[in-house]
Amino acid sequence: MLSRAALRCARGNVLHLKSNSYARNFAVLALESSADDTCAAVVTSEREILSNVVISQNELHASVGGINPYVAIQGHQKNMPVALRRALDEAKLEMGQVDGIAFTRGPGIGGCLSVSSNAAKNMAAALRKPLVGVHHMQAHALTPLLTSPKESLPQFPFLTLLVSGGHTMIVLAKSVKSFQILATTVDESIGRAFDKVARMLGLEWGTKGYGAALEAFCASGMEKFGELSPQDLLRMPSPMPGVLGFSYSGPHSNIERHVHSQGGIEYLDEKARWRLAVSFQKAAVSQLEEKVELGLKWCYRNNLPVKDLVVSGGVASNQYLQKRLHERLCSDNAEYSSMQLSFPPLHLCRDNAAMIAWASMHRFLVKDLDDYSIEHRAKWSIEDL
Structure with missing residues (x-):
């Protein structure tokens, strides 16, 4: 939970931005925990994936014959700090050097979504970083705009x-x-x-x-x-x-x-x-x-x-x-x-945080930001962005 002071800081869609925050090379730290993998990544506005950490929970779910929400939540709580630290280390950045923080807002398993949601909101509030919550399927749809060669980007x-x-x-x-x-x-x-x-x-x-x-x-x-x-x-x-x-x-x-x-x-x-x-x-x-x-x-x-068909997920x-x-x-x-x-x-193709970072980028660059009190949405139509 955020303190009242932190919530007050969040009012007005986060105005505490450094003057150079929207430089051409904007770095986003993103977190993803909507289902069975714990993910963290750092991606820049230049389409550079500086890190993309995916900690699989396959062994946990194999023992119960499929994705069990309670097991998944416990796994995310254990793995998220590890994924976050690894993502920053592989990107060779400290938290203070990250320009924005993004997370999967939904859709997904409610308790799983809350792990990355709470982590992102608390970090953003504590460090006065801008925050964006991302639609999971929107991120899948936009992934080829991050990964395709520039001459063949979907139009x-x-x-x-x-x-x-x-x-x-x-x-x-x-x-x-x-x-x-x-x-x-x-x-x-x-x-x-x-x-x-x-x-x-x-x-x-x-x-x-x-x-x-x-x-x-x-x-x-x-x-x-x-x-x-x-x-x-x-x-x-x-x-x-x-x-x-x-x-x-x-x-x-x-x-x-x-x-x-x-x-x-x-x-x-x-x-x-x-x-x-x-x-x-x-x-x-x-x-x-x-x-x-x-x-x-x-x-x-x-x-x-x-003229383009994107297949993702x-x-x-x-x-x-x-x-x-x-x-x-x-x-x-x-x-x-x-x-x-x-x-x-x-x-x-599988769930990852690099796609979440990229899907948030256009919003960060135009300062279309979310309040620190934003809630996750387990059910959320992609038409309702």
Whole structure:
């Protein structure tokens, strides 16, 4: 909690800025703890990532079979001071040399969000630094503006496919702070469905979670068993055909019903489980492909001929997804062959604080700042920035 004196200092959106605070090379320290990783980073207005620390909680969550909010909060409380110190050390900066402090305001798990929120607010108040709270999915959407070569930066307006454990959305990015949701999931996210199917098939949590384990299982089986013909794949539903919207409970339930019909996972050998994994991954990604094309057609019908598609979020690191989107949208004979497809580097697809720092930068540079008493928001639409 902040003291009354600290809160009084915060009134007026932080006016205690040094005269040179908005120099061209502005350094932001950012904190992220919205779900299962504890993150801190320092990024400059020149698109330099001076540090990007991610302390994974995979071992903690593997022991309980998935992300447990109570376990995650305890992990963040333990790891945040370590992540913060490492981020400053790797950036070769002291706290006094940081120009602004940013944090993930939401959406996410409430108790997890409070760890980075409280840490950022208390540091900013104590050191009289400007503060900005960032929308998590906005940060994912803007990551390629930080990581892409300057000659191929996505140009507004562009289409964004946001795919993670908590979200599956197609969003029209009109500017750094204006977004329109074109499609979202009516039930569960693609990331959550990947996790559930991986658990159902008896896969291990691994070093990067269940979704990555399922992707790796599909790839390793291809080398071991060879290609599957369309006849070998389990017949999967095509949810909401022709509609700008996602549904992943159907494909997930289809796998579940098949496993039960065979008497349970213990009655399926490795090849049978691999067949189910490949069937699900193909169906899940095919749905993304179809809906992205629908989103592009919507844009053209509404005189918004977007030239860039940004794919971000944890599931964007899936190599099969990247390959399929490139083939369907960017091959020479594809309808949208002139489309530029942007994926963040693999290590920046997952949650990280570098993207939070970058998403806050435009607000710091125009002095659009938050009060030290700002609250985190577990539920927060990207349209409501």
